[in-house]
Amino acid sequence: MKRFFEPSRRTWLHRANPAVKLALFVLLFVVTMLTHRIDASFYLACVFLLLLFAASGYPIWKTALLASGFALAFASASLTMILFGKGSEIWWSFGPVAISKESFYRGLHLGFRSIAFGCQGLLFVLTTSSTGLFYALMQRLKLSPKYAYSFMASLRLMPMALEELRIRRDALAVRGSGSGSRAGALLRLPERYALPLLAQSIRRAQRTAAAMEVKRFDAGSRRTYYYSSPVTRSDAAALLLLAGATAAALLLAQALPVFNLGDMRMVP
Amino acid sequence: MSTQVSGAASRRRGLTLTDVLVTVVVSLVLGVVYHLWASVSSVAGLLFVQSDELVYGMWFAASTLAFLLIRKPGVALVAEIAAAHLEIAFGSAYGIQLLLYSVVQGLAAELVFAAFRYRKANAFVAGLAGIAAAAASLLADIYYGYVTEYATWLLVYKYSLRAIGSFVIAGYLMYGLAKLLEKAGVTQSLRPVDRKEYDALDG
Numbered sequence: 072m073k074r075f076f077e078p079s080r081r082t083w084l085h086r087a088n089p090a091v092k093l094a095l096f097v098l099l100f101v102v103t104m105l106t107h108r109i110d111a112s113f114y115l116a117c118v119f120l121l122l123l124f125a126a127s128g129y130p131i132w133k134t135a136l137l138a139s140g141f142a143l144a145f146a147s148a149s150l151t152m153i154l155f156g157k158g159s160e161i162w163w164s165f166g167p168v169a170i171s172k173e174s175f176y177r178g179l180h181l182g183f184r185s186i187a188f189g190c191q192g193l194l195f196v197l198t199t200s201s202t203g204l205f206y207a208l209m210q211r212l213k214l215s216p217k218y219a220y221s222f223m224a225s226l227r228l229m230p231m232a233l234e235e236l237r238i239r240r241d242a243l244a245v246r247g248s249g250s251g252s253r254a255g256a257l258l259r260l261p262e263r264y265a266l267p268l269l270a271q272s273i274r275r276a277q278r279t280a281a282a283m284e285v286k287r288f289d290a291g292s293r294r295t296y297y298y299s300s301p302v303t304r305s306d307a308a309a310l311l312l313l314a315g316a317t318a319a320a321l322l323l324a325q326a327l328p329v330f331n332l333g334d335m336r337m338v339p
Numbered sequence: 340m341s342t343q344v345s346g347a348a349s350r351r352r353g354l355t356l357t358d359v360l361v362t363v364v365v366s367l368v369l370g371v372v373y374h375l376w377a378s379v380s381s382v383a384g385l386l387f388v389q390s391d392e393l394v395y396g397m398w399f400a401a402s403t404l405a406f407l408l409i410r411k412p413g414v415a416l417v418a419e420i421a422a423a424h425l426e427i428a429f430g431s432a433y434g435i436q437l438l439l440y441s442v443v444q445g446l447a448a449e450l451v452f453a454a455f456r457y458r459k460a461n462a463f464v465a466g467l468a469g470i471a472a473a474a475a476s477l478l479a480d481i482y483y484g485y486v487t488e489y490a491t492w493l494l495v496y497k498y499s500l501r502a503i504g505s506f507v508i509a510g511y512l513m514y515g516l517a518k519l520l521e522k523a524g525v526t527q528s529l530r531p532v533d534r535k536e537y538d539a540l541d542g
Contacts, residue, residue, distance in 0.1 A: 076430055093435075100435055104482055140432065152485065155493045169490070177488060193432040201428050221359040222421065225367055226428055232368055236375075265372045265516060269365060270525050273408075276364040277528065280357035289356040337488055 076197070078128035083312060084198040085128055086305035090207035095313055096195045102317060103187050107334045109176055110324035112183040118320040119190035126312070127197045137197075141189045148185035153178030157337055173337070180335045201226060207300040217289035224279060232272050239267055354413050361529060362414050366401040366421035373397045389497050396505030398422065399472035402448045403465040403509040407517035409529050410460050415452055415468065419445030440479050447475035448509075466510020473498070473505040 078085065084092065106112050124134050156178060158171025205223050208214040243263065283289070401422045402415035423441035427434035448468040455464055477498050480486045486494060520526055 096435055097439070100439065137430075137432070144433075148484070151493075152488065155490050157488050157490060167490075167492070174488070177485060181484060188436055189432040192435045193430075196427060196430050196432065196434055217354070217356040217359055218417070221356060221363050222424055224360060225363040225421070228364055229367055232364075232371060236371060260372075260375070262516075262519070264375065265369070266519050266523070268368050268372065269516070270520060270523050272364045272368045273361055273520070273525050273529070276361045277357060280355075280360040283360070284356050336485060 075133070078197065079130055080128045082126045082128045082198065083305050083308040084126050084194065086303070087198075087309035088207050088211065088300060088302050088306050089199045089204040090211040090300070091302060091306045092195065092199060092309060093204065093208075095310060096191055099191050099313060099317065100188065103184060103191065106184065107180075107336060108324065109180040109183065109330045109332050109335055110328040111321055112180050112187060113329055114320040114323045115317070116183040116186040116190070118316050118323075119187050119194070122312075122316050123190045123194050127194055129197060137193060138190070141186045144185045144189055145182040149178035149182035151178075152181050176330065176332055177335045203298070203300070206296060206298045210296060210300045211302065215289075216291070216294065220283060220288045221280075224283065225276075228272065228275060228279065231275065232268060235268055235271055236264065239264060354411060354417070358409055358411060358414065358529075359417060362405045362409060362417050363421040363424075365405050365408065366418045367425055369397070369401045369404065370422055370425045373400075389493075389500060392497055392500040393504040394508070395476075395501045396469055396473065396508035398476075399444060399448060399469045399505055399509040400513050402445055402472065403468050404513040404517060406448075406452055406468070407460050407465060407513060408520065408526055410457065411531055412453065412457055413449070415448040416442070416445035419448070419472075436483070440476060443475045443479050444472040447471040462511045462514035464510075465514055466506040469505035469509025470502050472509070473502045476501070 103112075103115055106115060120138070123138065124131060127134055129137075153170060153175050154168050156171065156174025158169070158173030158175075158177075160172040161169055162172060162175070163170045202223060205214070205219040209216055209219045248263075399419070402418040405414045405418035419441040420438065423434065423437040426437050431437070448471055451464065451468040451471045477486070486497070489497070517526070
């Protein structure tokens with residue numbers, strides 16, 4: 072798992088400050104969400120898919136493997152809208168299902184948007200380490216260290232919880248419990264797994280936190296950091312790259328529209 | 340002696356590192372259980388259209404469980420964000436969007452607990468917090484998924500299922516879990532200490 076998520080080369084986006092990058096990607100998310108024309112969403116999906124392959128720093132097959140999930144995201148985002156969306160120009164209807172021209176294109180638009188969101192999100196996740204992000208948030212955005220170190224520590228406690236989950240599952244199997252009706256087993260799942268896992272994890276978290284408090288991990292403003300997290304020229308480059316990609320997509324939508332339809336909402 | 344006591348009491352009012360770490364870990368464990376549960380229930384989830392909405396409330400469960408355990412302001416919001424952080428840490432492509440959703444949903448749950456001045460920690464209030472989070476997710480969905488453009492019956496049906504599921508899971512199920520944890524003796528050291536209990540020590 073750890074090995075898989077290791078980039079083969081580092082791009083500008085890797086070198087950019089994670090806090091700045093988070094702000095940029097949130098902004099990008101907002102821009103994409105305010106896109107209501109299908110041409111724009113189509114080109115945003117295309118451009119960011121290209122950028123994902125070019126700038127994530129992963130070999131093409133890995134990126135392709137990760138991006139293959141977008142097919143499912145496209146389907147799940149668009150199907151419900153295509154089948155059950157509002158619209159006046161009905162193409163086909165059967166019982167509660169009514170496919171209209173408007174709902175069909177609106178569904179496609181949502182699908183393209185979800186691919187664009189997915190590419191942007193994946194681009195952020197693949198170029199940012201969790202530790203780097205929290206150090207940057209502490210230093211650049213003044214996030215309180217007690218939150219940052221708690222989130223970082225929790226990821227280290229995670230494998231232990233997974234190990235306990237495995238042991239718990241084996242123990243239940245050895246004892247031969249879990250038989251009986253399938254629905255009953257499903258309903259008792261939270262009690263059987265959540266309770267012991269939570270109890271252990273909470274106790275462990277308390278012990279860990281006590282040790283961290285003694286070592287002043289929660290100390291406030293006057294402190295030093297193991298990793299420094301400066302804002303550099305790479306941030307400007309990342310800004311230009313993302314802004315350029317977005318602008319290119321929106322301009323292409325103006326210049327070379329594929330669908331040539333207006334706002335996708337009934338009541339904009 | 341009494342000045343020391345009030346100092347200790349006020350220092351414990353905000354969230355300490357212990358509170359935050361426990362909240363985050365509760366959220367992570369529920370996330371793991373959720374994924375386990377989702378993989379099983381997806382088979383059973385093909386029963387009828389949109390039936391997966393019934394288990395959507397599991398996303399809000401972390402915030403209500405964390406509040407039921409720790410009972411301090413801010414815990415519900417931190418728990419929601421931690422659940423989204425789990426997705427980012429494991430390389431989910433939709434991490435940023437889940438993060439923004441989690442802030443909206445966590446704030447909604449937080450508002451309900453705040454409306455009861457953080458004093459009431461029962462199943463009904465937790466259920467209300469779940470419904471509030473579901474309502475917040477509807478608000479986000481309007482922008483994100485154009486859900487108001489669904490046929491009206493579907494819109495009402497989908498979000499009714501979500502609200503009912505949230506009320507039961509985030510409310511009653513999590514209350515039951517919190518009670519079980521209480522019985523297991525995990526919670527005593529988590530709750531803020533009452534004035535009364537310090538006075539009892541002095542007396």
